[in-house]
Amino acid sequence: MLPADCSRRLVTELQGALDACAQRQLQLEQSLRVCRRLLRAWEPTGTRALKPPPGPETNEEDPLPACTPSPQDLKELEFLTQALEKAVRVRRGITKAGERDKAPSLKSRSIVTSSGTTASAPPQSPGQAGGHASDTRPTKGLRQTTVPAKGHPERRLLSVGDRTRVGMGARAPRPGAGLRDQQMAPSAAPQAPEAFTLKEKGHLLRLPAAFRKAASQNSSLWAQLSSTQTSDSMDAAAAKTQFLQNMQRASGGPQPRLSAVEVEAEAGRLRKACSLLRLRMREELSAAPMDWMQEYRCLLTLEGLQAMVGQCLHRLQELRAAVAEQPPRPCPVGRPPGASPFCGGRAEPAWSPQLLVYSSTQELQTLAALKLRVAVLDQQIHLEKVLMAELLPLVSATQPRGPPWLALCRAVHSLLCEGGARVLTILRDEPAV
Amino acid sequence: MGRRRQRVDPAAGARAGALPEAIAALSRSLPSGPSPEIFRRAKFDRPEATSALWQLLFRVLSPLPAGNALASLALEVQARLVKSALCSQGYPRLALAQLPEDGSQGSRELLLALSWLLARGPVPEQMLAQARVPLGDEMTVCQCEALASPGPPAPHMEAEGPVDVRHVQWLMGKLRFRWRQLVSSQQEQCALLSKIHLYTRGCHSDQSLSHLSVTEAEMLRDPEGGQQLLRTLERENQRLEAVLAWRRSELVFWRWMDTVLGTCAPEVPAAASQPTFLPWVPEHGGGELDLVVRELQALEEELRAAAERRRAAWEAKAGGCGRGPEWSAARRASREAVEKELGALQQCWEQDGGPAQPHGPHRLVRREDGAAGDRDLRAAVVIRTLRSQEACLEAVLRRLQGQCRQELARLVGALPGLIWIPPPGR
Numbered sequence: 001m002l003p004a005d006c007s008r009r010l011v012t013e014l015q016g017a018l019d020a021c022a023q024r025q026l027q028l029e030q031s032l033r034v035c036r037r038l039l040r041a042w043e044p045t046g047t048r049a050l051k052p053p054p055g056p057e058t059n060e061e062d063p064l065p066a067c068t069p070s071p072q073d074l075k076e077l078e079f080l081t082q083a084l085e086k087a088v089r090v091r092r093g094i095t096k097a098g099e100r101d102k103a104p105s106l107k108s109r110s111i112v113t114s115s116g117t118t119a120s121a122p123p124q125s126p127g128q129a130g131g132h133a134s135d136t137r138p139t140k141g142l143r144q145t146t147v148p149a150k151g152h153p154e155r156r157l158l159s160v161g162d163r164t165r166v167g168m169g170a171r172a173p174r175p176g177a178g179l180r181d182q183q184m185a186p187s188a189a190p191q192a193p194e195a196f197t198l199k200e201k202g203h204l205l206r207l208p209a210a211f212r213k214a215a216s217q218n219s220s221l222w223a224q225l226s227s228t229q230t231s232d233s234m235d236a237a238a239a240k241t242q243f244l245q246n247m248q249r250a251s252g253g254p255q256p257r258l259s260a261v262e263v264e265a266e267a268g269r270l271r272k273a274c275s276l277l278r279l280r281m282r283e284e285l286s287a288a289p290m291d292w293m294q295e296y297r298c299l300l301t302l303e304g305l306q307a308m309v310g311q312c313l314h315r316l317q318e319l320r321a322a323v324a325e326q327p328p329r330p331c332p333v334g335r336p337p338g339a340s341p342f343c344g345g346r347a348e349p350a351w352s353p354q355l356l357v358y359s360s361t362q363e364l365q366t367l368a369a370l371k372l373r374v375a376v377l378d379q380q381i382h383l384e385k386v387l388m389a390e391l392l393p394l395v396s397a398t399q400p401r402g403p404p405w406l407a408l409c410r411a412v413h414s415l416l417c418e419g420g421a422r423v424l425t426i427l428r429d430e431p432a433v
Numbered sequence: 434m435g436r437r438r439q440r441v442d443p444a445a446g447a448r449a450g451a452l453p454e455a456i457a458a459l460s461r462s463l464p465s466g467p468s469p470e471i472f473r474r475a476k477f478d479r480p481e482a483t484s485a486l487w488q489l490l491f492r493v494l495s496p497l498p499a500g501n502a503l504a505s506l507a508l509e510v511q512a513r514l515v516k517s518a519l520c521s522q523g524y525p526r527l528a529l530a531q532l533p534e535d536g537s538q539g540s541r542e543l544l545l546a547l548s549w550l551l552a553r554g555p556v557p558e559q560m561l562a563q564a565r566v567p568l569g570d571e572m573t574v575c576q577c578e579a580l581a582s583p584g585p586p587a588p589h590m591e592a593e594g595p596v597d598v599r600h601v602q603w604l605m606g607k608l609r610f611r612w613r614q615l616v617s618s619q620q621e622q623c624a625l626l627s628k629i630h631l632y633t634r635g636c637h638s639d640q641s642l643s644h645l646s647v648t649e650a651e652m653l654r655d656p657e658g659g660q661q662l663l664r665t666l667e668r669e670n671q672r673l674e675a676v677l678a679w680r681r682s683e684l685v686f687w688r689w690m691d692t693v694l695g696t697c698a699p700e701v702p703a704a705a706s707q708p709t710f711l712p713w714v715p716e717h718g719g720g721e722l723d724l725v726v727r728e729l730q731a732l733e734e735e736l737r738a739a740a741e742r743r744r745a746a747w748e749a750k751a752g753g754c755g756r757g758p759e760w761s762a763a764r765r766a767s768r769e770a771v772e773k774e775l776g777a778l779q780q781c782w783e784q785d786g787g788p789a790q791p792h793g794p795h796r797l798v799r800r801e802d803g804a805a806g807d808r809d810l811r812a813a814v815v816i817r818t819l820r821s822q823e824a825c826l827e828a829v830l831r832r833l834q835g836q837c838r839q840e841l842a843r844l845v846g847a848l849p850g851l852i853w854i855p856p857p858g859r
Contacts, residue, residue: 202632259523422856
């Protein structure tokens with residue numbers, strides 16, 4: 001067993017990394033849900049406005065059109081619908097060719113829903129449409145108890161342009177409750193046109209006018225903000241500095257010493273310094289000097305680097321002393337908005353986002369994969385350092401060097417030298433006596 | 434709300450409404466900002482203005498975007514967190530730490546604290562940027578929050594007692610699995626995103642964008658959600674206009690704040706300060722510094738050894754050379770060149786990361802030809818940068834692992850009668 005404080009530190013560190021990954025995974029999955037939904041056949045706005053007639057089973061359902069059933073609900077309803085339709089089929093016997101034809105499309109539709117693969121979505125839509133119209137007829141009685149998410153005669157598809165216009169403004173014509181009873185009427189006969197898919201009709205979409213106006217206003221306001229930011233009025237800046245100085249003078253706190261935030265920022269800068277210096281050292285050591293002049297420069301550089309490292313260490317000692325002498329101050333709850341530890345902190349972010357242009361799926365995937373790889377490597381390196389600091393002293397300090405110690409060595413080797421991926425083997429070589 | 438009297442502050446601008454306008458703009462530009470009346474009351478240290486100011490300071494200082502969970506914290510808790518955050522930023526006034534946390538008094542002190550924050554940084558802009566509605570599909574180029582740990586760990590994770598090293602191995606394995614999961618999820622997301630961009634090309638009113646983003650497509654698919662988006666966007670526009678108005682008129686506000694500061698008695702430097710101590714906040718500071726110190730010390734060792742070797746070799750070789758004037762001139766030139774180079778190197782970490790490094794989110798745009806304007810980034814360029822970063826980091830990791838291997842070999846090498854079979858190489 002590892003000592004308690006060591007365990008705590010290691011577990012905290014690893015758990016922190018796990019939590020960060022879990023958070024990112026959650027974000028990705030949310031995004032994936034949205035994307036998959038977009039690439040499937042879109043449900044026309046008409047159906048969403050329709051709810052089953054007020055009845056005992058609809059009390060818990062929200063009658064307001066503003067409430068869109070979540071994908072989860074829709075999925076469950078699909079399964080329910082499917083089960084009910086299967087029951088009808090079984091009752092009517094399997095001789096009806098129509099049902100048999102429709103069943104696979106219905107099944108595969110729900111498979112599409114549950115697995116979310118986009119490849120099967122587009123070919124489904126004609127099948128879907130065909131499937132719905134005739135499905136509604138046999139399940140006439142049953143439909144009324146389920147939310148008619150699909151296959152409703154009201155699903156006449158407005159032309160895409162109309163849809164978007166209508167979508168932003170008034171609700172699609174919402175049939176009154178009276179229409180419920182007629183939902184299985186022969187008006188189902190005119191085959192509903194194919195459902196809208198992004199693949200086929202995506203290029204016909206148009207953003208609504210109100211949104212366009214608001215968006216352009218938004219970007220111009222942000223642009224104005226960026227320009228006023230850079231050309232901050234001299235008077236205002238002077239007034240602010242004056243105020244801060246007055247505050248400092250009128251305050252009882254000791255003169256500006258380093259705040260915890262600043263210490264952190266400085267530590268980050270020195271960490272960066274360390275890696276840059278090390279990189280430079282590598283370059284110098286690996287270069288083969290041609291003549292004495294180069295050799296001399298190489299020597300000077302190395303000595304210069306050594307001096308710089310000394311300066312950094314000195315600065316760090318100062319920081320440590322400053323941190324230690326302050327009374328136990330409460331640590332920051334988190335970073336104030338806008339400050340980032342890695343990107344220099346004070347870099348002025350461009351308030352409105354700039355563009356990042358890519359030209360193919362492959363390129364985008366490469367870009368994202370590399371970004372993730374760099375972040376993971378960062379995490380891995382940090383963990384490696386923490387593990388080294390905790391475990392190596394333990395290995396050297398543990399006495400006696402018996403089998404438990406060997407087990408520890410094996411584990412430590414795996415963690416530190418192989419990133420936890422592989423484990424070595426230790427063989428006891430008994431002397432043959 | 435009381436009769437609003439227009440007090441013409443002689444120090445303010447010539448127009449009689451300048452100060453109330455400025456304060457009104459400020460209050461509109463902050464999220465759920467208090468009414469201008471609160472500011473006025475705070476100048477006179479009225480108690481009723483206190484709780485609103487505590488809450489506003491909490492919103493400003495809280496690192497996480499406003500969520501319901503945060504807003505529902507009790508006033509005492511919010512007040513304590515505000516004190517802690519201000520303290521860690523180096524807020525100079527002592528009176529703040531001594532304020533009661535129930536919101537019964539101290540509104541003038543809180544007004545001063547708010548102004549201190551406003552003077553130090555572009556607070557309204559930063560808050561707006563945090564809560565911005567992303568209309569496009571965004572990707573950050575810098576590594577700011579790539580896999581940042583989500584704030585302080587949940588309290589239940591603390592103090593679990595000693596664990597076996599196998600538990601650590603298990604956690605490591607779990608982490609590696611999560612990394613793999615992230616990779617595959619992300620690949621899928623990129624593929625879908627790219628498809629959506631492809632299918633909606635030519636739809637956008639903005640020619641430079643040419644296709645819709647996921648947010649925009651989602652808005653078309655779901656009109657109610659779209660309405661909400663539109664409303665949020667309009668609210669953001671209103672706040673943007675308020676911020677611009679605030680920037681235009683803030684001079685008057687600063688002059689007014691000077692008078693407010695004047696009404697406070699100057700503080701006496703305390704002999705021993707009374708810090709507020711939050712027990713559940715995780716400790717950082719010390720550990721971080723230690724790691725850096727260790728790294729730098731190791732580097733210093735290496736450099737010292739290498740420099741000594743080279744110096745000895747140099748002295749042996751060049752010691753016998755002549756000491757003519759051209760020789761010393763050449764040496765001086767070399768020295769100056771090296772100093773300049775190293776000075777430039779030092780700038781790399783002393784300065785703020787270099788202005789060329791793009792920061793913040795970028796909107797993804799798919800273009801078949803990959804053409805990009807001056808301010809736009811091209812994916813190919815970013816990929817190159819990332820590849821070199823990756824190579825660098827991999828080298829660092831390999832070096833660390835090599836160090837560990839050596840150290841372990843040294844520690845176990847002394848034991849006879851054991852054969853160490855390393856795992857099969859990659």
